[in-house]
Structures are given as C-alpha cells and as structure tokens.
Amino acid sequence: MDMKRTVKKANDAAARRLYAPYAEAEWGFLNHWYPARFSQEVPEGGAIGVQICGVPIVLRRSRGKVYALKDQCLHRGVKLSAKPMCLTEDTITCWYHGFTFSIETGELVSIVAAPDDEIIGTTGIPTFPVEEVNGIVFVFVRSEDWDEDVPPLAQDLPIRFPDNNERFPHPFWPDTPSMLDKDAVALGVHRTGYANWRLACENGFDAGHLLIHKDCTIVQAKDWAVPLGIKPLTDQATQLIEDEDGPKGFINMYFTENYEPVLVNERLGVKASGTVPKYFRTSMFLPGVLMVENWPEEGVVQYEWYVPITDDTYEYWEVLVKRCPTEEDVKGFEYRFKNFYEPMALHGFNDCDLFARDAMQNFYADGTGWTDEQLGDMDYSIITWRKVASRYNRGIAAKPRGVAGVVKGASNVLAEIRGPAAGSYRKTKGE
Amino acid sequence: MMNAEVEEMEDTAVCEVDVRSVTVRFSDGVEHAFPVRPDQTILAAAKEHDVRLVHQCLTGSCGTCVTRVASGKVRMSTARGTSLLPSEAAEGFRLTCTSFCDSDAVLQFDYPSSVLDEPGPARCTAEVADAAWVASNVVRLTLRLPKDAGLEFRSGQYVRVQVPGTEEWRSYSMASTVADLPELVLLLRVLDAGVMSDYLRSRARAGDLIELEGPFGMFYLREAKGQHIMIAGGTGLAPMLGMLEDIRMRAGRKPKVLLSFGCASEDNLFYVDELDVRAAWLPGLKVKVAVANPGEAYRGLVGNPVEVISAADISDPATAVAYLCGPPPMIESARAHLERLGVLPENIHAEHFSASAA
Numbered sequence: 001m002d003m004k005r006t007v008k009k010a011n012d013a014a015a016r017r018l019y020a021p022y023a024e025a026e027w028g029f030l031n032h033w034y035p036a037r038f039s040q041e042v043p044e045g046g047a048i049g050v051q052i053c054g055v056p057i058v059l060r061r062s063r064g065k066v067y068a069l070k071d072q073c074l075h076r077g078v079k080l081s082a083k084p085m086c087l088t089e090d091t092i093t094c095w096y097h098g099f100t101f102s103i104e105t106g107e108l109v110s111i112v113a114a115p116d117d118e119i120i121g122t123t124g125i126p127t128f129p130v131e132e133v134n135g136i137v138f139v140f141v142r143s144e145d146w147d148e149d150v151p152p153l154a155q156d157l158p159i160r161f162p163d164n165n166e167r168f169p170h171p172f173w174p175d176t177p178s179m180l181d182k183d184a185v186a187l188g189v190h191r192t193g194y195a196n197w198r199l200a201c202e203n204g205f206d207a208g209h210l211l212i213h214k215d216c217t218i219v220q221a222k223d224w225a226v227p228l229g230i231k232p233l234t235d236q237a238t239q240l241i242e243d244e245d246g247p248k249g250f251i252n253m254y255f256t257e258n259y260e261p262v263l264v265n266e267r268l269g270v271k272a273s274g275t276v277p278k279y280f281r282t283s284m285f286l287p288g289v290l291m292v293e294n295w296p297e298e299g300v301v302q303y304e305w306y307v308p309i310t311d312d313t314y315e316y317w318e319v320l321v322k323r324c325p326t327e328e329d330v331k332g333f334e335y336r337f338k339n340f341y342e343p344m345a346l347h348g349f350n351d352c353d354l355f356a357r358d359a360m361q362n363f364y365a366d367g368t369g370w371t372d373e374q375l376g377d378m379d380y381s382i383i384t385w386r387k388v389a390s391r392y393n394r395g396i397a398a399k400p401r402g403v404a405g406v407v408k409g410a411s412n413v414l415a416e417i418r419g420p421a422a423g424s425y426r427k428t429k430g431e
Numbered sequence: 432m433m434n435a436e437v438e439e440m441e442d443t444a445v446c447e448v449d450v451r452s453v454t455v456r457f458s459d460g461v462e463h464a465f466p467v468r469p470d471q472t473i474l475a476a477a478k479e480h481d482v483r484l485v486h487q488c489l490t491g492s493c494g495t496c497v498t499r500v501a502s503g504k505v506r507m508s509t510a511r512g513t514s515l516l517p518s519e520a521a522e523g524f525r526l527t528c529t530s531f532c533d534s535d536a537v538l539q540f541d542y543p544s545s546v547l548d549e550p551g552p553a554r555c556t557a558e559v560a561d562a563a564w565v566a567s568n569v570v571r572l573t574l575r576l577p578k579d580a581g582l583e584f585r586s587g588q589y590v591r592v593q594v595p596g597t598e599e600w601r602s603y604s605m606a607s608t609v610a611d612l613p614e615l616v617l618l619l620r621v622l623d624a625g626v627m628s629d630y631l632r633s634r635a636r637a638g639d640l641i642e643l644e645g646p647f648g649m650f651y652l653r654e655a656k657g658q659h660i661m662i663a664g665g666t667g668l669a670p671m672l673g674m675l676e677d678i679r680m681r682a683g684r685k686p687k688v689l690l691s692f693g694c695a696s697e698d699n700l701f702y703v704d705e706l707d708v709r710a711a712w713l714p715g716l717k718v719k720v721a722v723a724n725p726g727e728a729y730r731g732l733v734g735n736p737v738e739v740i741s742a743a744d745i746s747d748p749a750t751a752v753a754y755l756c757g758p759p760p761m762i763e764s765a766r767a768h769l770e771r772l773g774v775l776p777e778n779i780h781a782e783h784f785s786a787s788a789a
Contacts, residue, residue: 017708018708018711020708020712021679021712148683394683395680395681395682395683
C-alpha cells in the first residue's frame with residue numbers, strides 16, 4: 001500500500017497569519033485581570049510573591065485590604081517577598097537595604113539606613129489594581145504604559161446567567177452560577193503546570209480530547225456517558241461573544257444540533273461506555289478563563305484559569321462555584337468539595353489534563369510546534385480561540401527583563417527547585 | 432484658522448532691513464526665540480543660535496522641516512522649486528529651510544521638542560533578502576540590516592536608499608516596524624522610467640547590497656483621543672502598515688481607525704488580503720479599498736481613496752487625526768475633503784511622494 005508521506009497541513013501560512021498576535025504572546029496578555037492567590041493565602045500583615053505574565057507581584061494585606069506592587073526593589077532588584085518586612089501598616093520595606101515603599105502609591109517614602117537620601121520621594125515602584133471577590137484575590141496586571149481607566153473585573157470573567165439564557169439556552173441544566181453572584185461560594189485549588197499557558201488554554205475546551213478522560217475514576221464511578229469526542233457539524237458550533245463592554249470569547253454549543261457526539265470507533269473497536277447522560281458546555285474568555293457549565297454536578301460550575309507565570313510555566317486554577325443561600329448550603333458544598341469534587345474531579349479527572357499539557361510542551365517550546373502541528377476537523381474551536389485572543393487582547397507581554405524564568409536552567413532556578421531560597425545557606429553540604 | 436497676516440504675506444515683495452524675532456513652539460509647549468536677519472532662512476538662523484529643528488535636504492524638496500505660521504509674515508523663497516503644495520502654503524505651512532521673515536513671527540511645529548533628543552539618522556549597508564512583485568507596478572523590497580546598524584525608527588518614517596550601481600538616492604517609507612528588525616520592508620512604486628524602477632525591473636536580486644540611511648520624517652502616529660483616519664494612495668500604504676502595528680501593540684483599548692486605500696487600476700492593487708488580516712487583528716479598524724479605473728467585472732468600491740470617505744465614516748471629526756500619504760494631488764484633495772468633513776487642519780498630517788520617487 002502506498003503510504004502518504006507528505007501530509008497536507010490543515011493550517012497553512014495564510015490561516016496562521018490570522019492568529020499571529022496569539023503566536024507572539026508567549027508570555028501572556030497584559031492589562032487583564034488574573035487570579036493571584038486565594039484570600040486565605042494572603043494573611044493580615046504579611047506579604048507574598050507571585051509572578052504573572054513575567055511580572056513579579058507582591059501581595060500585601062494591611063487593615064484587611066490587599067495591595068499589589070511590583071515585587072522587585074528598584075535599588076538592586078531583589079524580590080520584596082523573598083523575606084517580607086512590613087514596618088508600618090502603610091508601607092512595605094525591602095529586607096536588603098531598607099528601601100521602603102507606600103503600599104498605596106508605590107512611592108519610595110523612606111530608606112531604613114538612609115532616611116535623608118535625596119532620592120526619597122522622587123521615585124517608586126509600580127502598583128496594580130486589586131479586587132477581592134469570593135475568596136479570590138484578582139490583580140489587574142497592567143503594563144507600565146497603561147494610562148486608562150481599569151476595566152471592571154466582570155469583563156475578564158465568563159458570561160453570566162440568567163442574563164444570557166435567551167442567547168445561549170441550556171435546557172439540560174439550571175442557570176449556571178457566577179463568581180459574581182450574590183450567595184455564590186467559590187472553592188478551588190491552584191498549582192503550577194510545566195507548559196506554555198496557551199497549551200493549557202487549548203486543552204481546556206478541546207472538543208477532541210475527551211479520550212483522555214474515558215478511564216477516569218469519576219466517569220466510571222458515576223457511569224457517565226462521556227463521548228469519545230464531539231464533532232462540529234455547522235458553523236454555529238462555536239459562537240463568538242464579543243459585546244462591546246462585555247467579556248470576549250466564544251462558547252461551544254455542545255448538545256445541540258451543531259455538534260454530534262462520537263460514541264464508537266468501529267475500526268478500533270472502542271466504544272463510549274456509560275449509560276448516564278452527562279450534559280455540559282464549555283466556553284472560553286480573555287485572558288484565558290474557561291467555564292465548564294453543569295460540572296462536575298448540577299448547580300455547580302467549574303472555572304479554570306491558566307495564568308502565565310513564564311513562557312514555560314503557568315498557574316492552573318480550578319475553581320468550583322455554587323450558589324449557597326444558607327449557612328447549611330455552604331457547609332454542604334464545602335463537605336462535598338473536600339470529599340468528592342477535589343479528589344475525584346479537580347485532581348482525578350483534571351490531572352489527566354495537566355499530564356497532556358506538559359506532554360505537548362517539548363513540541364511547542366522552541367516555537368516550531370505552532371507551524372508544524374497538523375490540526376484537524378476537531379480543532380475548529382482552537383482556531384476560533386486563537387483568533388479571538390489575537391483580536392481582543394489588551395496587550396502582548398514582551399519577554400521580561402531581570403525576572404525569574406527568563407534565563408533557563410540558571411543556578412538559582414535549580415536552587416529554587418531544591419528548596420526555599422531564604423535561609424538555605426545555613427545548610428552545609430551533606431546535611 | 433488661517434491667520435489674516437499669513438494670507439497677505441505673498442504681497443510683501445521687499446523685506447525690511449530690520450532683524451526679526453522668531454519664536455518656535457513645539458507640540459509639547461517648549462518655546463525658543465531667536466533673531467533672524469532678513470537675508471537668512473529661518474533654519475539657518477536657528478542653527479546659528481543653537482536652536483535645533485528637524486530638517487533634511489535644505490533645498491525645499493523633502494518637506495521635513497515644515498512648520499505652520501501661527502502669527503507673522505513668513506515668505507517662502509521663489510528662487511527654488513518646493514514640495515510644499517499651494518493648498519498647504521495657503522493654510523500657513525512653510526518650509527523653514529527656504530523661508531524668510533518679513534515680520535516677527537511665531538511658528539508652530541507639529542512634533543515635541545523631545546524628538547530632537549532621539550538618535551539621529553544612521554547609515555549602513557543592507558542586503559536584499561527578497562524583491563517580490565506584489566502588483567503590476569509595486570515591488571516589495573525586503574532588506575536585511577547588519578546587526579550593528581543602529582537604526583531605530585518610528586513607524587511612518589522613511590529611509591533613503593542608494594539605487595545599486597548608481598549615485599542616485601531615493602526615499603521610501605518603512606512598511607515594517609522596529610519589531611521586525613533586522614528586516615526592513617519597503618514598498619516601491621515602479622514607473623516606466625527611473626533608475627530605481629530600472630534596477631527593480633532588470634537587476635534586483637537577493638543578496639544585492641544597498642546603502643541605506645535613516646530614519647527621516649515627522650510622519651508617525653500621534654496621540655489621539657479620537658479616530659485615526661489613514662488615506663493611502665498606492666505605495667502610500669507603507670507607512671500606514673507600520674502605524675497600524677503600533678496601534679495594535681499599544682497597551683489599552685484600541686482606537687477606531689479608518690484606512691482608505693486606493694489604486695488606479697485593479698492590477699495595481701496589492702496587500703488586500705493583508706488588510707483583511709489587519710482588520711481581523713484590530714476590532715476598531717475599518718478598511719476601504721477603492722479602484723479608480725476598474726474593469727467591468729470589478730465589484731468593489733470605485734473612485735479614489737479620498738472621495739470614498741463620507742461623513743458617516745468619521746465618528747467625531749473634532750477629535751479625529753488624519754494621516755495622508757500618496758501623490759501630491761491626492762494629498763491636496765484629501766486635505767480639502769477632510770476639512771470639509773470637519774477634521775481640524777492641525778490634526779491632518781501628510782507625507783507626499785517626492786518627484787524623484789521612481
């Protein structure tokens with residue numbers, strides 16, 4: 001038999017050019033709202049460091065309110081969060097030489113060891129807007145040339161219901177809750193994935209990847225009829241969401257006439273098992289937040305963020321939201337989260353996704369994967385996402401300077417993997 | 432609005448013997464005053480008193496040293512040809528390299544004084560990476576600059592290149608941006624006769640070496656609260672492509688942009704697909720493509736890129752900023768048309784093809 005050795009690339013150069021800005025965005029999109037930490041991770045009086053899109057950010061809670069500043073002292077560039085020093089309620093001090101900044105404005109207000117230095121009051125570090133909603137601290141990661149009003153957090157979160165019931169009906173489940181709803185409770189986990197953030201995004205709504213979940217414990221235990229794949233049939237399968245002052249993204253219209261579930265592959269003798277119908281729907285929004293409606297159970301929605309840390313690491317957030325009007329509802333949701341959703345869904349089910357994203361990284365790490373990949377029919381929504389993201393991002397993060405992850409394999413990176421940096425020099429070899 | 436004294440100045444034939452005082456005012460509010468002798472051009476006087484002004488050719492050809500007379504009588508030399516259009520002269524524009532003062536005057540410059548602190552033009556030898564015909568009369572010339580070229584530029588500016596094998600230099604706007612360096616893309620109009628046209632038609636090959644100098648010009652994206660209106664005739668599209676990239680890369684909400692691009696005939700059209708791509712990247716971008724003399728099968732807009740713009744295309748003329756690039760008659764008609772639609776004269780920036788563009 002004659003084997004086809006040259007394969008036609010479905011995504012030719014002209015098609016790729018339409019999403020060239022997305023391909024440039026190795027370090028993510030700036031000027032968007034990202035989850036930074038859960039509220040409980042930022043205790044009163046302390047300071048904690050995160051990195052988003054290559055921007056080091058220190059979160060400091062003072063008198064209940066969370067402030068975000070650039071986590072890089074302007075003096076010698078160390079992270080303020082490496083060894084937090086908070087001498088007054090309205091400042092944060094660099095532990096190294098005592099440069100002290102207003103947490104409100106970022107201004108250099110004093111230097112511990114040089115209170116009369118002339119640079120005091122003439123300079124400072126950037127600050128970032130913060131919103132704390134339902135137990136999550138969100139930061140607007142702005143570029144230094146951003147001089148506009150900050151858009152509301154709602155523009156960077158998934159669409160809400162019942163507002164969108166007519167436009168995107170959902171006959172198989174009740175109105176999907178939102179992070180911003182009254183009575184909403186958000187519970188979740190976050191952890192670091194070792195792949196580019198875009199690979200993580202594209203895994204989230206990938207209609208063809210259900211195969212990796214076929215053998216998951218939760219699917220088997222609940223006898224869910226999860227298809228092998230979902231095949232788009234019409235140009236309405238994916239619908240754009242691009243309202244002027246709303247979130248920008250798209251929704252996959254699963255379980256409508258626009259999609260056909262693939263239940264069997266005769267050639268390979270594989271069948272979707274399970275007898276209990278499992279209805280759900282995915283939608284994706286800038287800057288990279290997925291909504292899985294009716295998941296893992298009725299009345300619950302799963303949000304996922306893939307927050308770029310560097311160009312080869314991202315923070316994977318899985319957050320479940322449920323409306324809990326009574327204290328008893330809250331307790332019930334917390335119990336089920338701890339004993340069912342977290343182990344079986346957020347870990348059991350989604351661990352397969354983390355594995356798949358990490359597995360893609362080598363192919364894409366040097367940039368060639370974006371041109372060498374062979375996309376197929378199932379990847380319709382991936383191309384849609386790339387185009388939407390190219391069009392509506394508020395700025396592409398340039399490769400940063402002087403921060404963690406720019407220089408690969410540096411000795412300090414290896415040391416960080418080994419253990420916490422501060423104080424580690426007390427150890428001696430062989431200890 | 433036009434200054435009455437400016438209008439009358441053409442009548443002042445003889446300059447008085449007194450030394451005049453000229454005040455130059457930059458767009459960032461910085462001002463300098465210096466004396467100008469009657470026999471001295473404004474640019475020469477500025478140089479004598481260490482006041483820096485952007486300029487290049489010193490002969491009235493390139494238009495780089497243009498200013499707008501806010502008050503006073505300023506007369507252009509009649510002893511030379513000039514690239515300043517009659518309509519521009521009537522608006523109060525003057526070229527400082529060939530202008531004399533007949534009274535004290537205040538001159539408004541369309542750029543901030545900080546521009547003068549930017550690095551000056553660099554010179555290097557570039558290599559032709561590719562010369563591709565993109566239309567019946569347009570070649571896209573891709574140059575590769577040496578690593579140490581030191582060429583930084585603003586999108587919209589131009590470079591001078593020496594036609595290989597000749598002593599002739601020509602000026603072309605960059606169609607690429609600094610992000611594309613060391614690659615530099617130029618769009619060249621090929622005419623029936625001309626040394627560059629001959630080179631492109633018969634000799635241009637990848638690997639050719641080309642002397643290059645730049646950047647020059649004050650044509651670049653302005654800070655605008657409102658819509659950007661770009662009108663491009665033929666290869667006048669080049670600077671617009673760079674400026675569209677600037678808009679895309681800039682942080683923040685994207686402004687509304689109208690790009691009207693026109694060519695004489697269908698086989699002169701180029702980059703139509705590229706403009707579709709740009710419109711996909713930029714939600715606020717509206718593109719109009721017009722052909723002046725189309726064939727019968729043509730289904731697109733007919734006309735020149737100026738007349739296809741209507742009042743409905745301009746959301747708020749008072750805040751709009753316009754960029755014009757093309758042959759002089761297009762610039763003249765575009766300026767008049769936009770002013771009729773309410774765009775303020777000071778918000779209209781033009782770069783025209785010089786006569787020796789071939």
